[in-house]
Amino acid sequence: MSEIRFIDAPLIADLLQQAEAAPRRRAHLNLHARLDDPAQRLLVAICPDSYVRPHCHLAPTKAETLWVLQGALGVLVFDETGQISDARRMEAGGACWGYDVPPGVWHSIVCLGSGTVFAEAKAGPYTPLVAAEWAPWAPEEGSPEAPAYRAALQARF
Numbered sequence: 001m002s003e004i005r006f007i008d009a010p011l012i013a014d015l016l017q018q019a020e021a022a023p024r025r026r027a028h029l030n031l032h033a034r035l036d037d038p039a040q041r042l043l044v045a046i047c048p049d050s051y052v053r054p055h056c057h058l059a060p061t062k063a064e065t066l067w068v069l070q071g072a073l074g075v076l077v078f079d080e081t082g083q084i085s086d087a088r089r090m091e092a093g094g095a096c097w098g099y100d101v102p103p104g105v106w107h108s109i110v111c112l113g114s115g116t117v118f119a120e121a122k123a124g125p126y127t128p129l130v131a132a133e134w135a136p137w138a139p140e141e142g143s144p145e146a147p148a149y150r151a152a153l154q155a156r157f
Contacts, residue, residue, distance in 0.1 A: 005031065007043065012070065012117055015045040024141070025050035036125040043069070044118050046111045051150040054078055054108040054135035061123045066090075066109070067098035071116025074157040075099055078106035082137035087156045106135055110154045 005011075011029070018027035025047040032041050046052075054076070057064060066075075072091035079085050089112065090096045098118075101107050139145035 007069075012043075012045070015043060015117060016115060019045035019047050019050075026052075032124065038124045039121065040124045040126055041121045042119070044120060046073075046109075046116050046118070048111045048114060048116075048154070049147070049150070050111055051141055051146045052108050052110070053141050053146075054082070054106055054138045055129055055133050056106045056135075057103050057122070057129075058133055059127070060103050062103050063100060064107075064120065064122045065098065065100045066121075067119045068092045068094075069117045069119055071114070072112040073116060073118060074110045074112055074154065076108050076110070076153055076156065077101075078108075078135065080106065082106075082135060084156065089157050108135075108138075108153065110150060110157070112154065112157055 015027055015029055019025060026044060028042045028044045030040075030042050032039060066073075068090045070092050072089060072094070075086075075088050075090055076084055077086040088096050088099070090098060091112075099107075134140075139149045
């Protein structure tokens with residue numbers, strides 16, 4: 001991409017509309033040009049009923065950094081058995097507005113309000129999560145158990 005891209009109200013409004021219409025109830029906009037770029041940067045709009053299955057990134061270069069731009073998220077950190085070891089509310093303009101999670105740490109987010117948008121960055125190239133990176137103790141996305149599990153996580157906040 002050779003032109004500057006501005007992150008402004010119309011762009012965010014469009015991304016939020018996409019999330020509302022998406023089956024997964026979230027939408028992302030890659031700010032990087034290619035999936036093999038060395039830095040993966042994206043904006044994500046997420047609805048309160050979107051389920052992000054707990055996961056970790058095993059590659060030593062895959063720390064994940066997230067900043068809430070608008071709205072609020074809850075971040076949950078789990079031990080290897082699925083017990084919550086930390087839970088924090090993150091919100092734009094709040095006391096905590098982001099995180100940097102190192103590789104190998106089980107984590108998830110829950111959306112705490114409509115209109116939530118965050119920015120995310122991690123090292124490239126993009127690689128889909130492998131089976132060992134999905135929490136075996138958490139329901140799979142799309143499973144009948146996922147909505148109740150997500151609601152229980154949201155209730156922590």
